[in-house]
Amino acid sequence: MENKLIVSPSPHIHSGDSIPKNMYGVLIALIPAFLLSLYVFGLDALILTLASILFCVVFEYFISKFILKSEPTISDGSAIITGVLLAFNVPSNLPIWILAIGALAAIGIGKMSFGGLGKNIFNPALVGRIFLLISFPAQMTTWPAPVLESATDAISSATVLSQLNLSSALPTLSSMFVGTESGSLGETSAIALLLGLIYMLWKKIITWHIPISILVTVAIFTAILYIFDPQPQYNPIIHLASGGLMLGAIFMATDYVTSPLTKKGMVIYGFFIGIITVCIRLWGAYPEGVSFAIVLMNGFTPLINYYTTPKRFGEKQKNG
Amino acid sequence: MNVILTAVAVLCVIGAVSSAILYIISQRFKTIEDPRIELVQEALPAANCGGCGFPGCNGFASAIVKSDTMDGFYCPVGGQTTMDNIARILGRTADVSIKKIAVVRCNGTCENRPRTNIYDGASNCTIAAALYGGDTGCSFGCLGLGDCVDSCLFDAIHINPETMLPEVVEDKCTACGACVKACPKNLIELRKQGPKSRRIYVSCMNKDKGGVARKSCEVACIGCSKCQQVCPFDAITIENNLAYIDDDKCRLCRKCVPVCPTNSILELNFPPRKEPKEETAKAEA
Amino acid sequence: MGISTENCFMLKTFRIGGIHPAENKLSAGKKIENAALPAQVMIPLAQHIGAPCQPIVKKGDKVKVGTLIGKSVGFVSANIHSSVSGTVNKIDKVTDVSGYKRDAVIIDVDGDEWEPTIDRSDTLKRECRLSSKEIVEKIAGAGIVGMGGATFPTHVKLTPPPGLKANILIINGVECEPYLTSDHELMLEKAEEIFVGTEILMKAIDVKKAVIGIENNKKDAIARFAEISKSYPGIEVQPLKVKYPQGGEKQLIDAITGRQVPGGALPISVGAIVQNVGTTFAVYEAVQKNKPLFERIVTVTGKEVKNPCNVRARIGTPFKNLIDIAGGLPGDTGKVISGGPMMGKALPDIDIPVAKGSSGILIIPSSEAKRKAMKDCIRCAKCVNVCPMGLNPTLLMDLTEFQIWDRAEKQKITDCIECGSCSYTCPANRPLLDYIRLGKGKVTGIVRARKN
Structure with a gap:
């Protein structure tokens, strides 16, 4: 025969799904939040995001090429996501050099030291963020006021959560949902982030289990507290709409590599992230606890995977 | 100052109590192990390869100490010296066993055996073998995907990228038999290493009829039995169109090698023949 | 009702x-056509799960359409009948759908005379x-x-x-x-x-x-x-x-x-x-x-195939003949599959005979035939979500690769139905089913050995 036939085990067709497809899908889902950050924080947001992407991609390229001596994998888009998420987790007036350190921590420590995409234990963007939060607490916790309010100069203003602990005046709920209050770059608008969630669910990039279980846990937990003691710091709606909860629940906790495989596991994971987040917010030293909660549960993911199994066919027989 | 003192005192107490508990427990639950087991284990190469048939070197050591004889015990990695040492520790005499070596019985290089299709599945011989006969016309030959290489703990077998066949590194091979078990085509055999590593064997496992076998591979055994007729020691048997040389009977006379019409019998590490015959196999199999 | x-x-x-x-039912609505009788058929003696048949004809025997030529041995086995009339040429080893050479009865076709008992x-x-x-x-x-x-x-x-x-x-x-x-x-x-x-x-x-x-x-x-x-x-x-x-x-x-x-x-x-x-x-x-099983409907299809069709073919007809009915092997042929794209078997050549289980011949162009390079697992859990048996394919592949058979057994590797949904879905192009199939075989062997 002139041309040789190819032989391989079944199946012989493939869905065409690929790692880049999923990664770029997540990036598309991040667009609404990005546009809103441009609107709220102006040009700073654009510069910071682009710089962060650039740092992450360049670091990944050099580490994989010169230290790991492997084929650079930057084209799969995962470094871009890390870059965007890192930028979304910092204040818009953060000096670029600090951001560069954060990107190095995210890519170098959080991802490549484990061997690259698929092998890391912790969400790289959160590793970067926590590294910065601990190393540069002052710069990481002074947020500029949204350009909308004071276009002339950026006065540091507190986020809703830090105001909660200080029990000062709160911004209106509607501004929290739309995202015109102060905060880190991409976390301010609940609506923009929810749009991203809907897109990812529609494209089947993620399943609902992780984000919904986190949000529901936070809502129920704070609602119980609110019933016993109706103080504003227990208001579940404020908790849902403020800070990095939405960003964390939708984009960070759902990171493929560091979240559980089974649906049962995902719900357990989401539940504990919700509980830990609220505990840190209400009784911890930091005003915001989502990143810590997620990283903590990232560490438990292998254990959750070990002890949960998918729903087996024919295991619990429900005869109709 | 007071704080430091308290801390030091507390730590000391904790340390003392813990060590007391540890001491009591270790005394209470002490197991008396035959001290010879440890000695034997030290004499073993600690490869834990399982080539002896026991789970690891410790398993081998406990089994041989419990047993009364040396029969059935042989460490393929350490070889005769190790067995002699163990025999001395246990006050027994070791049987002399002959060093063996893994031999790959396929010479279907890319030249000898043209590829007829392209395999595109997972790079694993067992998976390919479960799917079909292989990417050549010969369904008995080496698939070249390296299950033997993966199974070897001693880095003693490698795929030659030119021939796509595995080659055994004689100095490293311990005849543990892992590759023999790993090969789904059953191509690897443990054969006597032979004096000066001289060996003769049929490097083919093709059981097809002569014509079919020859068509798929130039160096296939076609079962013509010429070697059988020429062998003065009755060492060669033909079964299912395939010759096999019994290494217990073979006296390495080399008469079978030149009569083979397809050059499927290989001779290794022999000096060149007097009259210039074709040098069948320079390559180690 | x-x-x-x-x-x-x-x-x-x-x-x-x-x-x-994607359904790609290219040959839907095409009437079943009868394939012309081939000059020679090769009827494999193992066309079923279970023990191969014992041939009861020998070289030179005359057979008619429907004559018993292979008798089942044991309970899990099935008789095999001649699909043509003619003379037994020989009983020889022929590469069949299994990809290996196995015994088959080769018959030279002469006319089309059926056993008189068949209506x-x-x-x-x-x-x-x-x-x-x-x-x-x-x-x-x-x-x-x-x-x-x-x-x-x-x-x-x-x-x-x-x-x-x-x-x-x-x-x-x-x-x-x-x-x-x-x-x-x-x-x-x-x-x-x-x-x-x-x-x-x-x-x-x-x-x-x-x-x-x-x-x-x-x-x-x-x-x-x-x-x-x-x-x-x-x-x-x-x-x-x-x-x-x-x-x-x-x-x-x-x-x-x-x-x-x-x-x-x-x-x-x-x-x-x-x-x-x-x-x-x-x-x-x-x-x-009174008609024994000696012919079946085979779909011959593929994106590059000129005339995708459904043909009624006698068992033992070479695949090549059926491909010719559909317009011949396209110039751009990467893979020829017996069966469907999800569970069918890729064939090393096209002279393989039609057997009782050959539901289709699918020709895949070379652009779609080659698998993409495998990447590291990103643990996206898509394979877990699509597995119809509720297994964890990525875990089972790892357990097989590292030969941890006891855990693979506990993770129900033997429940796998080899449907291929996991490999189909995997965004990292991992050969999940290749390994799971291997592990399933090993674990089944271990379980059987334990029972005995």
């Missing part, structure tokens, strides 16, 4: 996992006065096997182990594999015969209820079957949502009855027996027309 009443508009399907690959008329014969035992004997004699591709001997399936009794017969008209249309065409052209076959099977296993499951992408077949079922009491037609692998026995039982067969158990443990429509038609022919 018509379409099952309570669920007229609610399409049923199985509950766990599943995928929906060659086309008239429908509805009445069947045979007893249940006689029916099963007749099916066994005719060498009928599961024609969906599994090739499990049908008479064995109809003889449940002592103490177990079926209460529902399910006829599998799902054809969930993309590309294939042989069952669909058969259902359109031989609908009445399939109903009679169903009645015979109901009698054989003594059940009062049968359901024919058809996926909703075959609306014409559903409509026709619903119409006919009015005159067949006890037989219902159940339209099903299009989802792969619905044709899997366990999935189909779940979809239709809501009962899930436990891991390691047979469908009979939940009182169900499943037969393919092709098998049902073969049963009709065997029982009513």
